[in-house]
Amino acid sequence: MGEEARETTPRTLNVDSVGVDELGVVPWPILLRRWIGQRVPIGRNWAVLLVVLSALFTVGFTITILVVSLGDIADEFHSSVSVISWSITGPMLAFGVVGPAYGKAGDLWGHKRVFVFGLLGAGIFAALTAMAWDAPSMIAFRILSASAGAATGPATMAYINRLFAPDQRVRPLSYWSFVNAGAPVLGVVAGAPLVNAFGWRVIFAFQAPLCIVGVIIAVWLLPDTERKKDVHFDVAGSITLGAGASMMLAGVNQGPKWGWDSPYTIGLLAAATCSLVLFIRIEQRVSDPLLPLHWLKTRNVAFPVMSQTLANFAYMGGFLLAPQVLQEVLHYDHSKISFVVIARPLTFAIVAPLASLITIRIGERAMGMAGGLCVVASMLSFGIVGPGTGLMLMLFALGLSGAGIGMASPAMTSLVANAVSTNDLGVAGAMQQLMTQMGAVFGSVVMTTVQQGVGGGEPTPASYRAAFHVAAGVACVAIFTASRVRSTPRT
Numbered sequence: 001m002g003e004e005a006r007e008t009t010p011r012t013l014n015v016d017s018v019g020v021d022e023l024g025v026v027p028w029p030i031l032l033r034r035w036i037g038q039r040v041p042i043g044r045n046w047a048v049l050l051v052v053l054s055a056l057f058t059v060g061f062t063i064t065i066l067v068v069s070l071g072d073i074a075d076e077f078h079s080s081v082s083v084i085s086w087s088i089t090g091p092m093l094a095f096g097v098v099g100p101a102y103g104k105a106g107d108l109w110g111h112k113r114v115f116v117f118g119l120l121g122a123g124i125f126a127a128l129t130a131m132a133w134d135a136p137s138m139i140a141f142r143i144l145s146a147s148a149g150a151a152t153g154p155a156t157m158a159y160i161n162r163l164f165a166p167d168q169r170v171r172p173l174s175y176w177s178f179v180n181a182g183a184p185v186l187g188v189v190a191g192a193p194l195v196n197a198f199g200w201r202v203i204f205a206f207q208a209p210l211c212i213v214g215v216i217i218a219v220w221l222l223p224d225t226e227r228k229k230d231v232h233f234d235v236a237g238s239i240t241l242g243a244g245a246s247m248m249l250a251g252v253n254q255g256p257k258w259g260w261d262s263p264y265t266i267g268l269l270a271a272a273t274c275s276l277v278l279f280i281r282i283e284q285r286v287s288d289p290l291l292p293l294h295w296l297k298t299r300n301v302a303f304p305v306m307s308q309t310l311a312n313f314a315y316m317g318g319f320l321l322a323p324q325v326l327q328e329v330l331h332y333d334h335s336k337i338s339f340v341v342i343a344r345p346l347t348f349a350i351v352a353p354l355a356s357l358i359t360i361r362i363g364e365r366a367m368g369m370a371g372g373l374c375v376v377a378s379m380l381s382f383g384i385v386g387p388g389t390g391l392m393l394m395l396f397a398l399g400l401s402g403a404g405i406g407m408a409s410p411a412m413t414s415l416v417a418n419a420v421s422t423n424d425l426g427v428a429g430a431m432q433q434l435m436t437q438m439g440a441v442f443g444s445v446v447m448t449t450v451q452q453g454v455g456g457g458e459p460t461p462a463s464y465r466a467a468f469h470v471a472a473g474v475a476c477v478a479i480f481t482a483s484r485v486r487s488t489p490r491t
Contacts, residue, residue, distance in 0.1 A: 045163040048173050050157040051221055053179045055119050055214045059149030060183030061190075062126070062207055063091045079135040087139045089253055091146030092184075096145050096437025099246045101238040101428030103154035104290050105425055108233060111155040111225045116153020116218050116266035130205040134215025149211075150433075153180065157429025161417040167419055167488055170359045174352035174410035178345075180433070186345050193338070213326045237282045237290035244275030247435060249441050256449055260328060270406050291431060292424065301417035303484040304412035305432055307368060309439035310478035314375050314471035315405050317443030318382060319344070321451065321467055322398060325385055328459035330394070343395045347402030355407040363487030371408025372479035374400045381474035383465045404475075408482065447471055 066073065066087055074084045106114040125145035132138035160172045194203055251268035258265045283289040316473040323341055326332040332340065359367040378400035381393060413432060420428045447467040455463025 002108070005322055041321035046172075048159055048163060048222060049175065050213070051217055052115065052152065052159055055115070055211070055218065056152045056176075057179045057183045057365065058123075058158050058207060058210050059119070059122050059146070059152055060095075060180065060212060061094060061187045063187060063201060064088060064184040065145055065190065065194065066200060067186040070344060072195075072201060073138070074135075077135040082332060083135055084139070088144045089250075089377050090139060090143040091490065092250045092437070092441075093246055094143050094147040095150045095153075096434045097151045097242050097249070099154055099430035099433040100241060100290055101430075102151040102429055103158070103427035104233065104238070106155050106158055106225070107427055111158045111219070112222045114151050115155035115222065116215055118148050118155070119211050119218065120215050121148025122143070122152075123208045123215070124148075126204045126211060127208035130201045130208070153432040153433045154427065157413075157417070157432075158225065159222070161429075162422065166414075166418045167360065169414045170364070170410050171353065171356040173413045173417070174356035174406065176411060177409035178348050178352050178406065234282075234286055234288055234290040237279055237286065240275050240279035240282060241290060244272045244279055245438070247272035247275065252445050253441055256445060256452070258467055291427060295420070295428075295431075298419055300415045300485055301428070303481045304364075304368070304415045305435050306433060307372065307478045307481040307485075308409060308412050309435045310474050310481065311372055311375055311405060311408055312436045312439035313443035313446070314379055314475040314478070315443070316440035317400055317471050318379060318401055320444045320467065321447055321464060322382065322394075324459060325382065325464050327393065329385060329387060329461050329464065330389060340391070341398060343398040344402040347399040348406040349402075350406075351403040352406035356410050359407075359411050359414075363414050365482065365485050365487045367411040368408045368482035369404070369479050371404045371411070372475055372482055374404030374407065375475040376404075376472050376479065378404060379468045379475060383468040383472070385464070386461050408478075412482065413486070415485055415488065425485070443471065443474070 003352050066084075070081045070084045070088075071471075073087070074081045077084070102114055102118065122145050125141045125148060129138060129141040129145060132141055155370075156176060159174060161169060197426045251265055251272060254268075255262075255265045280293070283291060283293050319341075324342075326337045326340060355367060355371075378397050381397035381400065382447050385393065385397075416428055416432060447470060450465045450470050451467040453461075453463075454460075454466040
C-alpha cells in the first residue's frame with residue numbers, strides 16, 4: 001500500500017507509523033520548510049521578517065529612483081519636468097495615504113492575504129510602467145504600483161508585532177525603520193548610476209519579477225493572522241481620510257509652485273480640512289472605526305507618533321536641502337554629491353540595530369530623546385556650512401541625521417505597538433506610516449519655502465542656515481514629545 005501511494009502522489013511523503021495501519025501523508029511544502037529550517041541557521045520569525053522587509057524594500061526603493069532622470073524621461077515622452085515629477089510625487093502621496101485602509105483590511109481579513117495581493121499588484125503595475133507609452137500612462141502606473149505596494153508596510157508592522165514579544169520588538173523594528181525610511185533615500189542615491197547603466201525601463205522590468213518571487217515565498221512562508229468576524233470595514237472613514245490626506249499633502253506639496261494664494265492651493269487645503277473634519281465625525285458614530293479616536297488621548301500612541309512626525313520633518317527636509325548645499329554652496333559635482341549623501345543611510349543602517357539593543361536596557365523614552373538630540377545637532381551643523389567648509393563637517397552632519405532617526409524611530413514605533421490591541425496592529429502601523437509621510441512633505445515644503453524666502457530665490461549660505469534652524473526648532477519639539485512617553489516595563 002505504501003509503495004502504491006508513492007507512485008500516485010509524488011508530492012507527498014508516506015510515513016508508515018509503527019504499530020498502526022494508517023498512512024501518514026505530509027504535504028511537500030511542510031517538508032521543504034523543515035528541510036530548509038534544518039540547514040539554514042535562522043529562526044522562523046526572523047525568516048518571516050526577512051521576507052516582509054525585502055518586499056517592503058523592493059516597493060520603497062523605486063518610489064524615488066527617477067528623481068535624477070526626470071529631464072530625460074520628459075524628453076522621451078515629449079512632456080515637461082513639472083508633469084513627469086508626478087511620477088514621484090504621486091507614488092509618495094499614495095504610499096502614505098492608502099496605508100490605514102490596508103492596515104484595517106489586514107486586521108479584519110488577515111495580513112497575509114493583504115500583503116500577497118498588494119505585492120502582486122505592485123509587480124504587475126511595475127511591469128506596465130516598463131511598457132508605458134506616454135507620460136500619463138507612466139504616471140498612472142507608478143501611482144497604482146505604489147498604491148498596491150503600500151500594503152506591505154502595515155502588514156510588515158503587524159507581523160513584527162505578532163512574532164516578537166513586546167520587550168523584544170525594538171530590534172526588528174529598527175530594521176523596519178531603516179527599510180521604511182532608508183529605501184526611498186537609497187533610491188535617490190542609486191538612481192543616477194542605475195538609470196545611466198541600464199535605463200529607467202529596465203529597473204521596473206526587473207522589479208516586477210522580484211515582486212512575483214516575493215509573492216511565491218510569502219504564500220509559502222508567511223503564517224496566517226487571525227481574522228475578525230462580524231466586523232464591518234469602515235468604507236466611509238477610509239474614503240474621507242484618504243481624500244483628506246491626499247488633498248492636504250498635494251496642496252502643501254504644490255503650494256510653492258502654484259502660489260499659496262492660488263485658488264487651486266486654497267481650494268485643495270479647504271477641501272482637505274472639510275474631508276478630515278467629516279472623517280472625525282464618521283469615526284465618532286461608526287461601531288468599527290478605521291482609527292479609534294481614543295488613541296489621540298493615549299500617551300504612548302499620541303506622543304510617539306507626534307515625535308516621529310516632527311523628527312521626520314527635519315530628517316526629510318534636510319535630505320532635500322543637503323544636496324543643494326553641496327552643489328550651490330560647496331560646488332561639489334554630482335558624482336561627489338552621490339558619494340557624500342550616502343553617509344546618512346549608511347549611518348542609519350549601522351546605528352539602528354545597535355541602538356535597539358541599548359533601548360532594551362535604557363528604555364524607549366531615553367533613546368527617543370537621544371535620537372531627537374542628534375537630529376537637532378545635525379540641523380545646527382548644516383547651519384554653519386559655508387563656502388570654506390570641509391568634507392568632514394558635511395559627513396558629520398549627514399551621519400548625525402541618520403543616527404538620530406535610527407535611534408528614535410524604532411523606539412517610538414515599539415511604544416505604539418505595545419500600546420494598542422493586537423487586533424489593531426495593522427492600522428496602528430499604517431497610521432504611523434501616514435503621519436511620518438506627512439511630516440516628510442511638510443518638512444520639505446517648509447524648509448524649501450524658508451530658504452527661497454530668505455535668499456530671495458538665490459541659494460545663499462544664509463538662506464540655507466535659516467531653513468536648517470527652523471528644522472532644528474521642530475526637532476526640539478520632537479524631543480519634548482518623546483520626553484512625554486512611558487518606557488515599556490522590562491523584567
